Amino acid sequence: MKQSYVTHLEAALDGTRYPARQVQTVHEGRPLWVRYDLPAVKAAVSRDDLAHRPHDLWRYRELLPVDDDAAITSLGESMTPLLACPRLGAAVGVPGLLIKDESSLPTGSFKARGMAMAVSMARQFGLTRLAIPTAGNAGGALAAYAARAGMEAFVFMPDDTPVVNRAEAALFGARAFLVDGLINDCGAIVREGAGPMGWFDVSTLKEPYRLEGKKTMGLELAEQLDWTLPDAILYPTGGGTGLVGMWKAFDELEALGWLEDTRRPRMYACQSTGCDPLPRAWAAGERFGQPVEAPATAASGLRVPVACGDFMVLDAVAASGGAALAAPDSEIAGMMALAAESEGISLCPEAAIALAVLRRAVSEGTIEAHERVVLFNTGAAQKYLELIDHPLPRFDKDRMDWDRIRSRGASKD
Amino acid sequence: MKQSYVTHLEAALDGTRYPARQVQTVHEGRPLWVRYDLPAVKAAVSRDDLAHRPHDLWRYRELLPVDDDAAITSLGESMTPLLACPRLGAAVGVPGLLIKDESSLPTGSFKARGMAMAVSMARQFGLTRLAIPTAGNAGGALAAYAARAGMEAFVFMPDDTPVVNRAEAALFGARAFLVDGLINDCGAIVREGAGPMGWFDVSTLKEPYRLEGKKTMGLELAEQLDWTLPDAILYPTGGGTGLVGMWKAFDELEALGWLEDTRRPRMYACQSTGCDPLPRAWAAGERFGQPVEAPATAASGLRVPVACGDFMVLDAVAASGGAALAAPDSEIAGMMALAAESEGISLCPEAAIALAVLRRAVSEGTIEAHERVVLFNTGAAQKYLELIDHPLPRFDKDRMDWDRIRSRGASKD
Numbered sequence: 001m002k003q004s005y006v007t008h009l010e011a012a013l014d015g016t017r018y019p020a021r022q023v024q025t026v027h028e029g030r031p032l033w034v035r036y037d038l039p040a041v042k043a044a045v046s047r048d049d050l051a052h053r054p055h056d057l058w059r060y061r062e063l064l065p066v067d068d069d070a071a072i073t074s075l076g077e078s079m080t081p082l083l084a085c086p087r088l089g090a091a092v093g094v095p096g097l098l099i100k101d102e103s104s105l106p107t108g109s110f111k112a113r114g115m116a117m118a119v120s121m122a123r124q125f126g127l128t129r130l131a132i133p134t135a136g137n138a139g140g141a142l143a144a145y146a147a148r149a150g151m152e153a154f155v156f157m158p159d160d161t162p163v164v165n166r167a168e169a170a171l172f173g174a175r176a177f178l179v180d181g182l183i184n185d186c187g188a189i190v191r192e193g194a195g196p197m198g199w200f201d202v203s204t205l206k207e208p209y210r211l212e213g214k215k216t217m218g219l220e221l222a223e224q225l226d227w228t229l230p231d232a233i234l235y236p237t238g239g240g241t242g243l244v245g246m247w248k249a250f251d252e253l254e255a256l257g258w259l260e261d262t263r264r265p266r267m268y269a270c271q272s273t274g275c276d277p278l279p280r281a282w283a284a285g286e287r288f289g290q291p292v293e294a295p296a297t298a299a300s301g302l303r304v305p306v307a308c309g310d311f312m313v314l315d316a317v318a319a320s321g322g323a324a325l326a327a328p329d330s331e332i333a334g335m336m337a338l339a340a341e342s343e344g345i346s347l348c349p350e351a352a353i354a355l356a357v358l359r360r361a362v363s364e365g366t367i368e369a370h371e372r373v374v375l376f377n378t379g380a381a382q383k384y385l386e387l388i389d390h391p392l393p394r395f396d397k398d399r400m401d402w403d404r405i406r407s408r409g410a411s412k413d
Numbered sequence: 414m415k416q417s418y419v420t421h422l423e424a425a426l427d428g429t430r431y432p433a434r435q436v437q438t439v440h441e442g443r444p445l446w447v448r449y450d451l452p453a454v455k456a457a458v459s460r461d462d463l464a465h466r467p468h469d470l471w472r473y474r475e476l477l478p479v480d481d482d483a484a485i486t487s488l489g490e491s492m493t494p495l496l497a498c499p500r501l502g503a504a505v506g507v508p509g510l511l512i513k514d515e516s517s518l519p520t521g522s523f524k525a526r527g528m529a530m531a532v533s534m535a536r537q538f539g540l541t542r543l544a545i546p547t548a549g550n551a552g553g554a555l556a557a558y559a560a561r562a563g564m565e566a567f568v569f570m571p572d573d574t575p576v577v578n579r580a581e582a583a584l585f586g587a588r589a590f591l592v593d594g595l596i597n598d599c600g601a602i603v604r605e606g607a608g609p610m611g612w613f614d615v616s617t618l619k620e621p622y623r624l625e626g627k628k629t630m631g632l633e634l635a636e637q638l639d640w641t642l643p644d645a646i647l648y649p650t651g652g653g654t655g656l657v658g659m660w661k662a663f664d665e666l667e668a669l670g671w672l673e674d675t676r677r678p679r680m681y682a683c684q685s686t687g688c689d690p691l692p693r694a695w696a697a698g699e700r701f702g703q704p705v706e707a708p709a710t711a712a713s714g715l716r717v718p719v720a721c722g723d724f725m726v727l728d729a730v731a732a733s734g735g736a737a738l739a740a741p742d743s744e745i746a747g748m749m750a751l752a753a754e755s756e757g758i759s760l761c762p763e764a765a766i767a768l769a770v771l772r773r774a775v776s777e778g779t780i781e782a783h784e785r786v787v788l789f790n791t792g793a794a795q796k797y798l799e800l801i802d803h804p805l806p807r808f809d810k811d812r813m814d815w816d817r818i819r820s821r822g823a824s825k826d
Contacts, residue, residue: 051464051465052464055468055491055492056494074496075494075496075514075757075758076493076494076495076496076514076517078468078491078492078493078494078517079468079491080489080491081469081488081489081491082489083487083488083489087563101488101489104489104491104517104518104519105517106517106757106759107759107795108521108793108795143757144753144757144758144759145757146757147753147754147755147756147757148756148757148758149757150500154818156808157805159807163798163803164577164795164798166803166805167795167798167801167803168759168794168795168801169803169805170801170802170803170805171749171750171753171759171794171795171801171803172753172754172757172759173750173753173754175818176805177805177806177807177808177818178805178806178807178808179807179808179810180807180809180810181810185810186810188810189808189810189813192813193813193815193818196815197815197818197819336584337584337586340557340560340584340585340586341560341585341586342560343560343561344488344519344556344557344558344559344560344561344562344585345488345557345561346519346520346557346581346584346585380521381581381584382520382521382577382580382581382584382795382796383795385576385577385580385798388580388581388583388584389583390576390579390580390582390583390584392570392579392582392583392589392590392591393590393591394572394590394591394592394593395569395590395591395592395602396593397592397593397594397598397599397601397602400602400605400606402606402609402610405567405588405590405606405610406610
């Protein structure tokens with residue numbers, strides 16, 4: 001393509017229009033939507049046209065913002081598996097549970113979707129120096145995509161960010177820094193540095209195109225379910241771009257007439273009780289969250305005390321008939337072990353929180369046992385080494401002491 | 414399917430036939446080939462039939478050994494990306510370099526292919542307790558697939574196995590043990606334990622079906638290259654199942670008449686000079702390797718002092734016009750950094766060794782600059798945390814000291 005179907009950008013707060021094809025950020029500190037000429041998309045492409053395209057997120061090319069194909073920056077963002085989980089589902093009360101496993105994306109997390117799009121757009125605009133505050137995975141993904149595009153990346157992360165995230169940012173040659181503070185403190189650094197350092201801020205929802213990348217989670221899900229949608233989606237929500245992106249995807253698919261059944265899923269935004277601005281705002285009937293004081297959760301991706309797109313998340317949750325709910329960190333280890341041992345699925349702690357929310361929602365009747373429920377695993381457990389208890393017993397090759405193995409010796413003993 | 418196209422198994426050493434549809438292991442300690450009724454496969458399926466199938470390794474269903482669909486144990490083995498790497502290619506002298514990036518498979522390595530098949534076959538045979546010696550990634554993959562199938566897994570690994578591998582075996586609930594020794598010592602434990610513990614040994618090439626899973630690397634590669642093959646393949650070789658499996662895949666594709674061009678790639682088996690039984694045997698013109706004394710390499714997957722399928726690797730290498738070559742461990746860090754910084758690709762140390770071999774082969778004229786070369790990245794760098802130098806500098810949010818960032822502070826400074 002030489003020009004995308006983007007018509008303009010639009011402030012989520014009040015609809016103010018901004019021109020496409022020039023660098024945009026926010027409107028009054030709040031995000032912009034990317035709008036497309038959907039009738040033209042509908043005339044240009046059909047669902048059936050997708051059958052012969054590569055199975056990666058670029059198959060939805062007409063619904064993506066990149067104008068020039070030459071700007072596309074890809075590390076192979078293959079469609080992620082949608083896995084039936086009968087044993088795990090039965091354990092939490094919904095045998096029809098499906099997990100959309102984002103851990104197979106480049107750098108092992110869903111952040112690849114947004115960064116593939118943000119870096120491609122930055123390349124199109126001729127930007128060469130990008131900066132980001134991160135809880136971990138977004139920094140690793142930016143570092144990888146910036147390297148792929150030949151750009152400089154500056155990454156700022158809290159000093160207790162998981163070690164694998166720190167390592168991957170370094171590996172990809174990003175200029176990465178630890179900050180004594182939270183992701184919002186890192187965000188302030190990136191904001192202030194824009195002038196002196198001349199970088200472009202690709203913070204989630206302050207850059208309009210990461211949302212378009214995350215949107216592909218919803219497009220893929222619909223296609224994988226033969227153009228229907230599930231009854232409920234459980235989504236671990238930090239900044240919320242993914243949930244908002246999926247809801248936008250469903251709007252666009254409906255406008256295109258691609259859905260066999262336009263019934264929407266109930267969207268559940270899941271957070272830790274240790275950092276729960278969205279459930280608090282939801283419970284209070286507010287559209288905007290208040291910053292959580294002293295947020296604390298081991299699910300590093302959920303440690304976002306307040307998000308600039310919170311009202312977009314809450315709007316989608318409300319429109320869907322869902323809810324913003326929290327579960328405590330004390331559930332993380334058990335839920336990670338349950339998913340790993342019952343299904344072989346490597347759940348990140350953020351998804352473990354969502355699984356705990358699901359179990360409670362089922363027990364309370366908010367979600368019913370017969371429903372088709374999709375839970376998003378936004379990254380691989382292996383990226384959270386600190387959370388996996390892994391002292392392994394030794395086996396003495398000279399003694400071949402089988403009794404010892406029989407009596408104990410399991411890694412979980 | 415209710416029955417696969419498998420006709421029999423056949424000793425790689427001397428062609429002795431073994432019946433399919435019962436548990437088989439080795440012949441005189443050496444591997445068995447799985448043989449198919451290829452004319453019947455050819456009559457049953459065409460290349461074009463694949464277009465509408467899911468993009469995972471099960472799309473090659475008729476060339477896989479599982480009889481009963483119900484036995485299939487999958488975690489979503491999506492086709493892995495084949496990435497053009499112009500900058501990295503130019504740096505090593507072959508601008509047309511492609512990397513087949515296996516890090517997107519479940520548990521982040523190519524081992525998922527073999528384990529998906531071995532565990533599916535074990536399930537078909539009613540086996541419920543599996544055991545494995547591992548350099549790391551195979552143990553993690555077995556643990557995940559065994560959990561998915563509801564089986565017990567016993568994993569034995571050297572006590573200096575990368576920490577992420579140890580953690581994932583524990584996470585998936587395997588009974589995992591550290592052994593003061595090498596993978597061959599772990600193999601001896603698994604062999605001896607078969608009686609007292611009643612487990613089935615899924616060691617590479619001692620179980621006939623892991624090879625069939627690895628074969629899909631060759632099938633995918635051919636399909637991704639529009640049913641042609643590259644000029645050369647660089648493959649990091651420990652046990653060698655993948656290289657042998659790809660060569661078998663090419664034989665089968667040729668027999669099916671699916672290749673547009675039957676010219677074969679030259680196969681390069683790549684090892685570390687710290688553990689190089691294949692290059693040694695190759696240089697000496699031998700078909701069987703001698704155990705390397707005191708093997709030492711940080712590329713844990715290559716630390717296999719001798720492999721029971723070594724003659725199969727060397728036969729394929731010889732038939733292809735390739736070679737078995739080694740590069741020193743001192744190249745690993747530089748090659749990992751080069752791939753990461755120039756292309757955003759997360760290369761495991763084994764693939765870094767292969768990249769070093771490639772660079773030398775190009776400089777020596779063994780591989781020419783204009784050739785189409787495919788290098789296999791068999792796993793994610795993130796799984797080898799010990800090999801990534803990642804002390805990150807701090808940035809003081811109260812000082813906003815941009816001069817410090819400008820003058821140094823890069824994670825690579």
